[in-house]
Amino acid sequence: MVMELTIIPLASGRSLSGAIADLVKIIEGSGLDYRMTAFGTLIEGTWDQLMGVAKRCHFEAREKSERVLTMIRLDDYGERTGEIEGAVDRVEKKLGREVKK
Amino acid sequence: MVMELTIIPLASGRSLSGAIADLVKIIEGSGLDYRMTAFGTLIEGTWDQLMGVAKRCHFEAREKSERVLTMIRLDDYGERTGEIEGAVDRVEKKLGREVKK
Amino acid sequence: MVMELTIIPLASGRSLSGAIADLVKIIEGSGLDYRMTAFGTLIEGTWDQLMGVAKRCHFEAREKSERVLTMIRLDDYGERTGEIEGAVDRVEKKLGREVKK
Amino acid sequence: MVMELTIIPLASGRSLSGAIADLVKIIEGSGLDYRMTAFGTLIEGTWDQLMGVAKRCHFEAREKSERVLTMIRLDDYGERTGEIEGAVDRVEKKLGREVKK
Numbered sequence: 001m002v003m004e005l006t007i008i009p010l011a012s013g014r015s016l017s018g019a020i021a022d023l024v025k026i027i028e029g030s031g032l033d034y035r036m037t038a039f040g041t042l043i044e045g046t047w048d049q050l051m052g053v054a055k056r057c058h059f060e061a062r063e064k065s066e067r068v069l070t071m072i073r074l075d076d077y078g079e080r081t082g083e084i085e086g087a088v089d090r091v092e093k094k095l096g097r098e099v100k101k
Numbered sequence: 102m103v104m105e106l107t108i109i110p111l112a113s114g115r116s117l118s119g120a121i122a123d124l125v126k127i128i129e130g131s132g133l134d135y136r137m138t139a140f141g142t143l144i145e146g147t148w149d150q151l152m153g154v155a156k157r158c159h160f161e162a163r164e165k166s167e168r169v170l171t172m173i174r175l176d177d178y179g180e181r182t183g184e185i186e187g188a189v190d191r192v193e194k195k196l197g198r199e200v201k202k
Numbered sequence: 203m204v205m206e207l208t209i210i211p212l213a214s215g216r217s218l219s220g221a222i223a224d225l226v227k228i229i230e231g232s233g234l235d236y237r238m239t240a241f242g243t244l245i246e247g248t249w250d251q252l253m254g255v256a257k258r259c260h261f262e263a264r265e266k267s268e269r270v271l272t273m274i275r276l277d278d279y280g281e282r283t284g285e286i287e288g289a290v291d292r293v294e295k296k297l298g299r300e301v302k303k
Numbered sequence: 304m305v306m307e308l309t310i311i312p313l314a315s316g317r318s319l320s321g322a323i324a325d326l327v328k329i330i331e332g333s334g335l336d337y338r339m340t341a342f343g344t345l346i347e348g349t350w351d352q353l354m355g356v357a358k359r360c361h362f363e364a365r366e367k368s369e370r371v372l373t374m375i376r377l378d379d380y381g382e383r384t385g386e387i388e389g390a391v392d393r394v395e396k397k398l399g400r401e402v403k404k
Binding site for chain 3: 103105116118119121122125126129134135136137138139140143174176184185186187188189191192194195196200201202
């Protein structure tokens with residue numbers, strides 16, 4: 001399944017990029033496939049793998065900020081893998097051309 | 102911390118209420134405090150308690166639907182409890198009156 | 203349709219309740235039916251009514267915070283109304299009893 | 304500001320890609336900069352431009368599905384533009400290297 005993870009340390013003010021840089025290290029350390037976007041990070045794995053990463057990221061952010069909002073969206077297609085790109089590929093096949101990604 | 106949990110079994114068509122009724126039983130079975138709304142269920146507990154409930158609900162829905170979207174939002178204020186109602190109470194105190202809830 | 207509106211002024215630190223109190227006044231001023239929860243406010247209306255409220259709330263928050271995250275979820279059942287409570291009612295009917303709400 | 308738009312036609316079953324292909328045409332027709340991901344589409348513009356696109360996409364989906372969930376997240380940094388890529392660029396600068404995107 002694919003998870004979209006967004007972590008917002010309140011009290012961090014306008015700039016979130018420093019806090020997010022710390023989280024990227026955790027995500028990369030998991031060995032799972034990921035893609036970063038302007039709104040969060042897409043990561044592919046099993047429920048337990050994904051929630052393990054989400055938990056480490058959430059509590060890393062909590063160490064530096066006394067209030068943290070964490071948002072998780074999971075799209076579970078069952079056994080399929082390669083879905084970070086696969087979901088966009090299928091739309092491109094329906095359109096018969098590439099989209100911006 | 103407080104979690105907002107929304108589970109959407111795709112392939113269930115327009116009516117989600119039957120699938121959600123099954124999930125309410127899991128949520129109530131956890132013993133955690135909760136409130137149901139039109140958009141999901143708010144539940145209060147620790148990370149591990151909340152993610153345990155979310156996992157059971159997600160895989161219950163997956164048994165009946167081959168694709169499930171699960172959305173989780175966590176608001177972590179640290180040690181505070183009673184926050185399902187506490188968050189609204191604080192807004193009412195700022196306003197000096199009750200809001201609709 | 204029913205909208206769930208969550209507005210997060212970054213730079214507001216741990217306490218959001220003062221900012222949210224200002225938004226409640228805008229929501230109540232719209233005359234639309236609403237319910238406040240720990241994670242946002244549910245409001246019922248047409249697309250244009252709901253987006254009018256969301257826009258006024260967003261820019262009210264922007265006046266006081268240089269970065270604002272606004273989250274909107276819309277559940278559009280077509281012509282049905284009374285859905286802020288109706289969605290929970292249907293689950294209760296399936297269960298044959300009341301839930302906590 | 305940057306919007307993340309996710310439209311879920313319930314009743315569409317497991318495959319969403321056909322419905323999403325129709326929405327891509329609307330998004331591209333707007334002339335706004337966008338990026339498609341596995342969880343939605345990021346689009347940059349003003350509030351009115353973005354909400355115009357969201358409305359056209361929502362009602363296009365409603366023509367084919369009697370119940371539609373639309374999710375919108377807006378990140379409003381004020382006058383900054385180029386933020387679909389800019390938000391990730393800043394994280395890369397903090398890290399001193401590229402991330403997967």
